[in-house]
Amino acid sequence: MKKYLLVLTVFLVPNLIQAQCLEQNQAYKAGEEIWYDVKYNWGIIWVDAGEVMFAVEDAKWEGYDAHWFKGYGRSMPKWDWVYKVRDTFDAIGTLEQLKPLYFHRNTSEGSYKVNNKYWFEKEKNVIKTEVYNSDAEETTTKTVSYDDCIWDVLSAIYYARNLDFTNYNTDQKIPFNLIVDGKVHNLFVRYLGKEQLEMPDEKVYNTIKFSALLVDGTIFDGGEDMTVWVTDDQNKIPLKVQAKIQVGWVKAFLKKTKGLKYGDITPLNP
Template sequence: MENRKCKQIKIQVRFLTKLIFILSPIFSFGQCFEKNIAFQEGELITYSVSYNWGFLWVNAGEAYFKVDSTIYNGRKAYFIDSYGTTFKEYDWIFKVRDRYQAIVDKETLRPLKFSRDVYEGGLKIDEKYVYDYSKNLIYSDIEKSKEPRITDTLKLSPCTFDVLSMIYFARNLDFSKYKVGDKIPISLIIDNSVYDLYIRYQGKEIVETRTGQKFPCIKFTPLLVEGTIFSGGEEMTAWVTDDDNKIPIFIEANILVGYIKVYISGLKGLRNKGSKK
C-alpha cells in the first residue's frame, strides 16, 4: 500500500509543470502572427498544484510565469521564464525542479528560441530549439540522463510553436467566433516531434478562485498526447479569463493514477484591467 502511495505522489509531481505547459493546447489560432495586446514586460503569474490522494487533497508544488524584455539578434523580443518545483517536504519522494524559457519576437510574437531544463526524480533533460525563419528550419539539441545527445534539424512549418511561446501568442486571439463543441486544430513541437492536436470549445462559465474572486471564463477540453501521464483523449478541462488578458485561472484533469487541480495563486503586472465579477 505504501509503495502505491509513493507511486501516486511521483506521478503527481512529475506532472507539476507538464500540466501548466499543457496549457498550450487550450489555445489555437487562425493566422500565424498577432499584435500583442494581452501581456507586457513585468507580468508575473503564479500557480499552486493539488493532487487527490485517496480521500485527501495534497498541495505538492507551485509554478510561476514571468515576462521580461530582451534583444535577440538585434530585434526587440520578450523573454519568458517559467519555473516549477515540488515543495521541499516532498523532495525525498520525488524531487522536481523544472525551468522553461522562451524568446519571442515583440512585433509578431513568433518563437525565436526555446529551452527546457528539468530535473524530475533523478531524470535530467536539457532541450533546446532555435528557429531559423530564413531557411524555414528548427535546430534542436536534446540531452537526457543516460541517453546519447541528439542534435537534429526539423522543418519549420507555418504556425509551429513550442509549448511556452504558444501560450503567450494565443492569449491575443479572439475566441468569440467559435461555437460550443467546435474543434480547433493546433500544432505543437515537443520532444523533437511535432504533434497535430485540437481543443474543443465548451462555452463560458463563472469560476471562483480559492480567495473568493469570481472571473467570467472561457472553457476548453484539449486533446492530450498519450504517454506516461495521460491515457490520451479529452481528460483535461481548463478555464481562461474571458477578457483581453486571457489568463488561465483553473485546470482539472484525470491522470493515469489520481486527479489533479491547478489553481491560480497570484497575478501581477497585467497589461489590461481584469474582468473580475
C-alpha cells in the same frame, strides 16, 4: 515539472479550420508575472504538491526585439522526499507575432532528467533541435521542418491567451502545432463556452472554458483529458486547470499576478 507546466498549456489537431499564426499580441506585456498553486489527488485527498511561475521580460535576440518568456516549477519542499521536481523553461519570441526564436527546457523530475534546446531558423524554415533525456542517456541533434505556425511548450501558452474565442462556436476545435521533445504534434483545444467559476477563496469569475488534447507520454495517457478556465477579459489569465494524469489528477489554481497589461482581474463578488 512537466506535468505542472504542461497542464497550463493549451494544445491542438487540425479539424475544420487550419492552424493560424498570431497576427498581433494583445494579451500581455513585459513585466507580467503569474503564480499558481498545484494540487495533486493522492487517494481520496488533495495535497498542495507544488507551485508554478510564469514571467515575461523584454529581450534582444540576434537583432530582433523580443520577449523572453520564463516558466519555473517546483514541488513543495515538504514533498521533495517523495518526488522532487525542479524545472525551468525559457523561450524567446518576436514582440508582435510571438514567432518562436529559441527554446530551452531543463527539467528534473525525480530521477528523470530532460535538457532540450531548439533554435528556430526562420530564413531556412527549419528548427535545429538538441534533445536529451535520461531514458536515452545521450543527446541527439536533428533538424525539423518549420513553418510560421508552430510553437514550443512555453510560447504556446501566450499564443493561446491571444485567441479570440468569440470567433468560435461551442464544441468547435481550434488547431495549432506544437514541438515537444524534438517532435511536432498536431493537437487542438475545444471551445466549451462560458461559465462562472468559484475559486478556493470563494471569489467568482466570468470565464471562458475549453478542453485540450494532450500528448501521450510519461505523464499523460493522451486524449482530451485537460480542462482550462481563463478569465473572460482582455488578460485571458488561466484561473484553473485540471488534468487527468496516469496516476490520479492534478489541479492548478491562480495564486497571484503582477504587471498585467489590463490591470487586475475582477471577480463578480469582490
